[in-house]
């Protein structure tokens with residue numbers, strides 16, 4: 001049973017346990033960047049669980065509410081960020097300051113609107129957007145996502161991830177002027 005009054009650290013600890021049990025796997029994996037890895041964190045197995053979606057959404061929301069620059073929307077690249085932006089958006093409504101969600105496509109829609117980003121009618125250009133991601137390795141996906149949002153006229157003022165694999169993504173983002181905030185690092189997960 002989820003208790004509404006769990007502290008930030010208690011939520012983070014519980015989320016780490018779920019990620020370790022459900023999402024962390026050792027083996028021989030090829031990553032989206034083409035790099036090889038002896039481990040893989042399939043965050044979706046966690047973020048698509050009711051408890052995982054709640055905890056992830058609440059932790060992102062608390063990071064956005066309690067420190068740093070305030071934002072007017074959340075966004076992220078499909079598919080990993082879909083449950084993240086949805087959870088934060090729903091929970092933000094319940095907490096009384098609704099943040100609409102933007103979902104960035106990997107390719108523009110091939111018919112109808114031809115859109116790169118869904119949800120733009122709810123978020124005016126010039127809005128401050130927090131870019132969310134499930135796992136960061138090289139940071140390439142986040143950099144592409146940030147560019148898509150900027151091309152649509154948004155200001156990417158916060159960049160947050162669930163797990164930072166600590167393999168250069170944070171530094172690549174810093175080099176482009178973005179500060180990556182993570183809920184959990186790979187080191188913390190492997191030490192659990």
Ligand SMILES: O=P(O)(O)OC[C@H]1O[C@H](OP(=O)(O)OP(=O)(O)O)[C@H](O)[C@@H]1O
Pocket residue numbers: 032033077078079080081133134135136137138139140141142169
């Ligand atoms: O920091 P990077 O090197 O860019 O790697 C991280 C990205 O890789 C994964 O997505 P994936 O490409 O597997 O797509 P999916 O979310 O559609 O499964 C993950 O969800 C991140 O978006």
Ligand SMILES: O=C(O)c1cc(=O)[nH]c(=O)[nH]1
Pocket residue numbers: 030031032033039040041042043135136137138165
């Ligand atoms: O770099 C990636 O593609 C990647 C790494 C990882 O641990 N999990 C994931 O979903 N993608």
